[in-house]
Amino acid sequence: MIDIKNLSIQFTGENLFENVNIKISRHDKIALVGSNGTGKSTLLKLIFGIEQPETGIIQKQKGIRIGYLPQDINSFKGQTLFDEVKTSLQDIQTLEEQESIVLSALNDLSISEEDRNELIDELGEIHQRKEELDFYSTNSKIEKILIGLGFKEKDFSRMTDEFSGGWQMRIQMAKILLADNDLILMDEPTNHLDIDSLEWLISYLQSTTSALIIVSHDRHFVTSVTNKTLEIYNKQINFYSGNYLQYLKFKDEREIQLISLQKQQEKKVKELERFIERFRYKATKAKQVQSRIKQLEKIEIVEILEEEKKVELHFPSPTMSGIIPVELIDITHSFNDIAVLKNINLQIERGDKIAIVGPNGAGKTTLTKIIANKLHPTSGKIIYGNNTIISYYEQEVADSINPDFDLIDALEDVNSEIPIGRIRTILGSFLFSGDDVFKKIKVLSGGEKSRIALARLLLTKSNFIILDEPTNHLDFASKEILQKALIEFSGTIMIVSHDIDFLKPIVNKVFELRNNSIKIFLGGIENYLIKKQELDRKIEVEEKENQTEKSRKDQKRIEAELRQKRYVATKEIKTKIEKLENEISKLELEKIEIENQLADPKIFSNPQIAKNTNSLYEKVKSDLENKYEIWSSLSNQLEEIEKQFK
Amino acid sequence: MKVSKRIKAINKIISKEKEYSLQEAIKILKENSKVKFTESLDCAIRLGVDPRHADQMVRGTVSLPHGTGKKVTVLVVAKGQAAQDALQAGAEYAGFEEYIEKIKNGWADVDVIIATPDVMGELGKLGRVLGPKGLMPNPKSGTVTQDVVKAVKEVKAGKIEFRVEKAGIVHASLGKLDFTVEQLTENAKAFLQTIMKLKPSSAKGQYVKSLYLSSTMGPGLKINKDETVFATKTE
Numbered sequence: 036m037i038d039i040k041n042l043s044i045q046f047t048g049e050n051l052f053e054n055v056n057i058k059i060s061r062h063d064k065i066a067l068v069g070s071n072g073t074g075k076s077t078l079l080k081l082i083f084g085i086e087q088p089e090t091g092i093i094q095k096q097k098g099i100r101i102g103y104l105p106q107d108i109n110s111f112k113g114q115t116l117f118d119e120v121k122t123s124l125q126d127i128q129t130l131e132e133q134e135s136i137v138l139s140a141l142n143d144l145s146i147s148e149e150d151r152n153e154l155i156d157e158l159g160e161i162h163q164r165k166e167e168l169d170f171y172s173t174n175s176k177i178e179k180i181l182i183g184l185g186f187k188e189k190d191f192s193r194m195t196d197e198f199s200g201g202w203q204m205r206i207q208m209a210k211i212l213l214a215d216n217d218l219i220l221m222d223e224p225t226n227h228l229d230i231d232s233l234e235w236l237i238s239y240l241q242s243t244t245s246a247l248i249i250v251s252h253d254r255h256f257v258t259s260v261t262n263k264t265l266e267i268y269n270k271q272i273n274f275y276s277g278n279y280l281q282y283l284k285f286k287d288e289r290e291i292q293l294i295s296l297q298k299q300q301e302k303k304v305k306e307l308e309r310f311i312e313r314f315r316y317k318a319t320k321a322k323q324v325q326s327r328i329k330q331l332e333k334i335e336i337v338e339i340l341e342e343e344k345k346v347e348l349h350f351p352s353p354t355m356s357g358i359i360p361v362e363l364i365d366i367t368h369s370f371n372d373i374a375v376l377k378n379i380n381l382q383i384e385r386g387d388k389i390a391i392v393g394p395n396g397a398g399k400t401t402l403t404k405i406i407a408n409k410l411h412p413t414s415g416k417i418i419y420g421n422n423t424i425i426s427y428y429e430q431e432v433a434d435s436i437n438p439d440f441d442l443i444d445a446l447e448d449v450n451s452e453i454p455i456g457r458i459r460t461i462l463g464s465f466l467f468s469g470d471d472v473f474k475k476i477k478v479l480s481g482g483e484k485s486r487i488a489l490a491r492l493l494l495t496k497s498n499f500i501i502l503d504e505p506t507n508h509l510d511f512a513s514k515e516i517l518q519k520a521l522i523e524f525s526g527t528i529m530i531v532s533h534d535i536d537f538l539k540p541i542v543n544k545v546f547e548l549r550n551n552s553i554k555i556f557l558g559g560i561e562n563y564l565i566k567k568q569e570l571d572r573k574i575e576v577e578e579k580e581n582q583t584e585k586s587r588k589d590q591k592r593i594e595a596e597l598r599q600k601r602y603v604a605t606k607e608i609k610t611k612i613e614k615l616e617n618e619i620s621k622l623e624l625e626k627i628e629i630e631n632q633l634a635d636p637k638i639f640s641n642p643q644i645a646k647n648t649n650s651l652y653e654k655v656k657s658d659l660e661n662k663y664e665i666w667s668s669l670s671n672q673l674e675e676i677e678k679q680f681k
Numbered sequence: 682m683k684v685s686k687r688i689k690a691i692n693k694i695i696s697k698e699k700e701y702s703l704q705e706a707i708k709i710l711k712e713n714s715k716v717k718f719t720e721s722l723d724c725a726i727r728l729g730v731d732p733r734h735a736d737q738m739v740r741g742t743v744s745l746p747h748g749t750g751k752k753v754t755v756l757v758v759a760k761g762q763a764a765q766d767a768l769q770a771g772a773e774y775a776g777f778e779e780y781i782e783k784i785k786n787g788w789a790d791v792d793v794i795i796a797t798p799d800v801m802g803e804l805g806k807l808g809r810v811l812g813p814k815g816l817m818p819n820p821k822s823g824t825v826t827q828d829v830v831k832a833v834k835e836v837k838a839g840k841i842e843f844r845v846e847k848a849g850i851v852h853a854s855l856g857k858l859d860f861t862v863e864q865l866t867e868n869a870k871a872f873l874q875t876i877m878k879l880k881p882s883s884a885k886g887q888y889v890k891s892l893y894l895s896s897t898m899g900p901g902l903k904i905n906k907d908e909t910v911f912a913t914k915t916e
Contacts, residue, residue, distance in 0.1 A: 098734075134808070141802035152820075155798050158805050159819040162812070166844075167738060171813040215733075 036061050036099060036217065036246060037082060042091035044077060051077055055091070055272045057265065059218070064240075064247045066257045066279050069267030071466075071482035071513070075250045076106060078267070079220045082248070102211035102245075104221040106481040106508070110203050111195035116186065119195045120177050123210035126168055134161050180209045183235040185228075185395065197371060201227030201395050212239065218246045223481060225253040226507040229395055229533060252509070254279065297337045307331045353498035353526040357420030358385050360499050360527055361406055366415035368401055375401050377551040379415070388521075389529045390538045390560055393548035399531045402548065403427070403501050406529070426497035428488055428505055436487065438477035442467055445476055445487055450494045458494075465490045481508040489517065498526035506534045535560060601680040608673050615666050622659045629655060687715055691900050700905035703894075707865045710896045711858050720858045720897040721750070722865055726851045726876060727890040736883045739851065740844030742822050743875040747864040748839030750857030754790070755836055756780060757829050758804055758818075759797040767795070770833040781807070789814055795824045795832045815842075843872075849890075851876065858896055869894070 037059040044051050051074035059065070059082075067075050080086040081093060083103040095101075111119050122128065137158050141151065165171070181191065184205045190198075195206060204227045211219055219240075225233055233256065240247060240260045248265070251257050257279045264275040264282035275282050307327050314320035363381040367374065375398035383389070383406075391399045404410035405417065407427040436445055446458045462472050465486045479487065485508040492500065500521075506514050514537060521528060521541050532538055538560045545556040545563040556563040629652045632638050639645045684692075691713050701709070707722065714720050730737040757767035757775040764775040774780065774791065777800060784807050794811065796804050796818040804811075804818065811817040818824035822842050826832050843853045855868040880888050895901040 134805075138802060138805050141805065151798055155801050155825055156820050158801060159821050159825065162805075162808065162817050162819055163738075163740070163821060164735070165808070165812060166815070167732060167735065169847075 036063075036096050038094040039082075040092050040094070042081070042088050042093065044074070044081065044086075044089050050270055052267065052270045052272060057272055057274060059246060059248070061217070061246055062244065063263055064261045065249065065263045065265050066261040066282070067248055067250045067265045067267070068257075068279065068282065071486070071509075072480050073267045074480075075267060076222050076480050078272070079103065079222055079248065079250065080105075082218075083220055096217075099218065100214065100216045101218045101220065102214055102216035104204075104208055104211055104219075104224055106222045106226075108200075108204050108207050111198075111206055114195055115192050116181070116195055116198070116206065117177060117191045119206060120181065120209045120213060121173070123214040124173060125214075127165075127170055127173060130161055130164055130168070130170070134158070134165075137161065177209075177213060180212050180239075183232070183239065184209055185232040185235075197373070199396060199400060205232070208236075212243075216245050218248070219243075221247070221249045221251070223251055223508065224249065225251055225256050226504070227395070293337060300334065300337055304331065304334065350493060350500070350520055350524045350526075351496055353424070353496060353524075354422060356385055356423045356498045356527070359383065359418075360385055360420045360423040361425075362418040362420070363406070364416040364418065366405060366412045366417070368398070368405065368410075368412045368415075374551055376405075376412070376548075376553075379553050381546075381553065383527060383529070385420075385527055386525070387527050387529075387544055388542050389527075389544045389546055390542040390563075391529060391531045391546045391548065392533075392560075392563070397548040398551070399548055400429075400503055402553075403503050403529060403531055404429075407501050423499055424495065424497040425499045425501060426492050426495040428492050428500070428502045436476050436484070436491075438475065440476050442472045442474055442476070442487060446491060446494060449491045450496075453494060461490055461493060482513075485509055486513070499529075500524065500526065501529045503531045504533075505530065506532060506537050535564075597680055601677065604676050604680075605673055608669055608676070612666065612669050612673065615662055615669065619659065619662050619666065622655055622662065626652070626655050626659060688900075690715075695900050695902060697903075699903070701894075701902050702905055702908060703866050703869055704862055706894045706902040706904055707862050707869075709902065710894065710899050711862065713899060714858050714896060716898050719750075720899060722855045722858060722860075722869075723895050723897070724853050724855050724869060724872060725893045725895070725901075726873075727892075728845055728849050728851060728876075728884075729886045729888050729890050730845060730849050730881060730884045732845050732847060732849060734883070737881045738845065739876065739879050739881065740821075740842075741875060741879055742840055742842050743853075743872055744835060745839040745841060745855065745868045746871055747856060747860060747868055749841060749854055750860065751854070753792045753836055755793050755795060755833055756791040757795045757833060758800050759795075759829055760800065763797050763827075763829050767829045767833055770830040771837050772829075772833045777803075784810055789816055791816070793824065793836050794818050795826070795829055795836070797827060797829060798825055801825060841872075 039055060039057045039059075042055040043053045067078065069075050077086065080103075081088055083101055084093075085103075114122070137154050140146065141154050141158070146154070169176075178188075178191075182188070186202075186205070186209075195203075198206065204224075208221075208224060211221075224236065228236065233253075237256060237259050247260065249257060249261060261278050262276070264277060264279055266273050266275065266282065266286075275285060277285070307330060311324050311327050311331070314324050317324075359382055361381075361383045363379055366376055366379040366381075368376045379402070391402065393399055401410065404427075405412050407425050408417070409427060409429075437448075440448065442462055443455065443458055446461065447453070447455075459472060462468070467474075467483075467486075476484070476487070485505075489505070502521075505517060509517065514534075518537055518541065521530075528541065530538065530541065542560050543558065545558075545560055547554045547556065547563070547567075556566055629648060632648055633645070633652060638648055694713065695709060710720075710722065728739060730739055732738050755767075755772040755774070757764060757772045758777060758780055759767060759775060760777045764777065767775040772795070781800075781803050784804075787810060789810055794804075794816045801818070808817060820826070823832060823835070823840075841853055843851050845851045853872055855872060856865050858865075860868075876889070889906050892904040892906040893901045894904055
C-alpha cells in the first residue's frame with residue numbers, strides 16, 4: 036500500500052534517519068516505537084504528506100485514503116459537533132451538493148427534453164453512489180462513534196468552539212474513524228482519553244479493516260491493538276512481526292547478543308593489535324602484519340546504543356509560603372452561560388499534595404487555571420497567602436512558548452537573572468546537550484516540548500506547583516523521574532491526571548470535581564478509589580431499597596384492585612345464591628312439617644286429606660330438587676369465577 | 682443453539698463439503714421442504730470484487746423467465762394519461778400529487794416505484810424516505826421511463842434488481858419451491874448469465890468465488906461453481 040524507499044531526513048544538521056526502506060501493506064496494524072525525539076511523529080507526518088523527505092521517495096497506492104491524528108490539534112470552530120464530524124465524509128458531502136444542484140435544475144420547467152434526460156441519468160448515478168456509500172446509515176454511524184468516544188447526545192448540537200482541548204482531540208479522532216480510511220496514523224491518541232473511551236477505542240481499532248500506525252506510550256493500548264512493530268533505532272527503521280510485548284522480548288535478546296558480539300570483537304581486535312605490535316619490525320612477518328592491519332581497518336565496530344538517557348530532575352527547595360497559600364471563596368465560572376464551577380469554597384494548606392480527578396469536562400483545567408491566576412472566574416474571590424509563588428504546567432504545552440525561541444531563550448524567558456551556564460546545565464539534565472540547545476521550539480517533538488516546559492517549571496523557584504496532565508507526552512522513564520522529583524518536593528502540589536499509577540505515591544488529598552461542585556477526600560488516591568466504590572455501592576443499595584419499597588406498595592395496590600374486580604364479578608351470583616339458599620331452607624322446613632303431618636294417624640287415616648297432603652309433599656319435594664340443581668350450578672359458576680382471580 | 686428435528690433430518694441427508702450441481706441442489710431443497718408455507722429459492726454468490734471502488738460495482742436487473750412467484754406491488758408516479766395506462770397495465774397505485782404527499786408523510790408500502798422523467802424533479806427530493814428502502818426510481822434499473830406500461834409488465838413478470846453488498850456478495854430470490862426443477866434451473870441460469878456479463882474489467886483474480894443455493898428455512902448447499910459457470914457460458 037505504501038512503499039518507502041531510501042528515505043532520509045535531518046533536523047538541525049543531524050540525521051533523524053538515513054536510507055530507510057519500509058513497506059506497509061493493507062491490514063497491517065503497526066506500533067511505531069522509539070525514544071523521545073527519534074522522529075516518530077516526523078515519520079507519520081512524512082507518510083501523511085505534511086512534510087517532505089530530503090532524499091528518497093514515499094510511494095502511495097493510487098486513491099489511498101489516509102487519516103492522521105496529530106499530537107497538537109487546532110481547535111474546530113463555527114459548526115455544530117455533528118456537522119463538523121460529518122465534514123470528514125467528503126464523498127457524501129459532495130454527493131449531497133451535486134444532488135441539490137441537479138434537483139433544482141430539474142425543477143426548471145424551461146429545460147429541453149434532452150437536458151432533462153441527461154439530468155435524470157445524473158440523478159440516478161448520484162442515488163446509486165449514495166446507496167453504495169451507505170449514505171442512509173451515516174447519521175447512525177456518526178452517533179455510534181461520538182457516543183463511543185464519550186460525547187453525550189445533547190452535545191451533538193453544541194458548537195465545536197465550546198469543547199475543551201481533550202474533546203477537540205476526540206472530535207478529530209471521530210472524524211478520522213468515520214472517514215473509512217485505508218490507513219490511520221495516530222500520534223499519542225490516548226493522551227486525553229478516559230478509561231471508558233479508551234476501551235471503546237481499543238475494541239473499535241481491533242475490529243477495523245484499515246491499516247494502522249500508532250505512536251503511543253500506553254503499553255496496554257499498543258499491545259492490544261497492534262500486531263507488528265516498527266522500531267526507530269540507531270537512525271534506522273526496523274520491522275518486527277509481533278506486537279509490542281513480543282518486540283520488547285526481542286529487544287532484550289538483541290541487546291544480549293550485541294554485548295557478546297562486542298566482547299568477541301574486542302578480543303579479536305586485541306589479538307590483532309598484539310600481533311601487529313609484536314612483529315611490526317620483523318622483516319619476515321612484514322606481509323602478515325600488513326594484512327592484519329588491513330583486517331583491523333576493515334572491522335566494523337559493533338555499537339551498542341546507550342541506554343535511553345533519563346531526565347534528572349530536582350526541584351530547587353522553595354522559600355516557604357504562608358500556611359494557607361490559596362483560598363477560594365464562592366468561585367463560580369461559566370463558559371457561554373454553561374456553568375462549569377458553582378460556588379466553590381476551598382482552602383489549600385501548605386504542603387498539600389493534591390490530585391484533582393473527575394470526568395472529562397468537569398472543570399479540572401478551569402479550576403487549576405483560576406488558581407494559577409490564568410483565568411478570571413465569573414464571580415467569587417481568590418485570596419493568595421503570604422509569599423505564594425505559583426508555577427503552572429499546562430495541557431497544551433506548545434501554546435505557552437513562542438515557537439521561534441530557541442531553547443535557551445525559552446528558559447531565559449522565565450527568569451532572566453539566571454546565568455547562561457546554569458541554563459545549559461539544566462538543559463543538559465533534560466537531555467538537551469551540545470547544539471540541541473539552539474533548536475527552535477517549533478521543531479521539537481511533543482515529548483521534547485513537555486521536557487522544556489518542565490525545565491521552565493524548575494527555574495521559577497515556586498512553592499506551589501500546578502501540573503495539568505503532566506504525564507501526557509512523557510515516556511515511561513521520564514514519567515518515573517518526574518514522579519520521584521515531585522515526591523521530594525517540599526512545597527505545595529496540585530496535579531490533574533488520570534494516571535493512577537503516577538499519582539499513587541505523591542498524593543495525600545484528592546479533590547473530585549463532579550456536577551459543578553467539589554468533594555474533598557483526605558488520604559491518598561487508593562483511599563479515594565475505595566471510598567468512591569463504597570459510595571457507588573451505597574447509592575446502588577439505596578436505589579435497590581427504593582425499588583423494593585416501591586414494589587411492595589405496587590403489590591398491595593395490585594391486590595386491592597384484584598379484590599375489587601372479584602367483588603364486582605361475583606356480586607350478582609352471590610346474591611342469587613343467597614336468595615336461593617333462603618328459599619331452600621324454607622322449603623326444607625315445609626317438607627319436614629309435611630312429613631310430620633303424613634305420619635300423623637289423623638291424616639293418613641283420612642284418604643282425602645292424605646291424598647292432598649301427599650300431592651303437596653310431592654310438589655315441595657320436586658321444587659326442592661329443582662332449587663338444589665340451580666344452586667349447585669350457580670355455586671359451580673362462582674367457583675369458576677373465583678378461580679380466575681387467584 | 683437448539684437444532685430442530687426438521688433441521689436434524691435435513692442434516693442427515695446433505696453434506697456441507699459436497700459441491701452439488703444446480704439440478705441436484707434444487708431437487709434436494711424441493712424434496713426436503715417440510716414447512717407450512719411455500720419456501721423461496723435464494724441464491725448467494727461471492728464475487729471477487731471490492732464494491733468500495735466505484736468501477737468494481739456489480740449491479741443490474743434480470744428478467745427471470747419464470748418469474749419470482751411473488752406478488753409485486755407497484756406504484757407508478759406519473760401524470761395524466763400515463764397514470765391511467767399504468768393502472769390498466771396492472772399497477773396497484775398510480776398518480777402524482779396524491780402519492781408525492783403520501784410518501785412525504787412516510788408511506789412506502791410498495792415493492793417497486795416506477796416514475797416518468799417529468800416527475801423526477803419532485804420525486805428526487807424524497808430520498809430520505811425512499812433511499813433507505815431502495816425504492817428510488819433510477820434510469821439504470823429501468824424504473825425511470827416514458828414507457829411505464831412496459832416497465833410495469835416487466836416488473837410484474839419477474840424482473841428483479843440485484844447489487845453486490847459491502848463484502849462482495851450478491852443475493853437474489855429465484856422463485857418459489859413449488860416451481861418445477863426445470864423452471865428453477867432456468868431462472869438460476871438466467872441470473873448467473875447476467876452476473877457473468879456484468880464482470881467489471883477492473884476486477885482482479887477469480888470473479889465467482891463461491892455459489893450457494895438455499896430455501897427460506899432450509900439448508901444452504903454449495904454449488905459446483907466451475908461446472909455451473911461453464912455451463913451457463915456455453916449456452
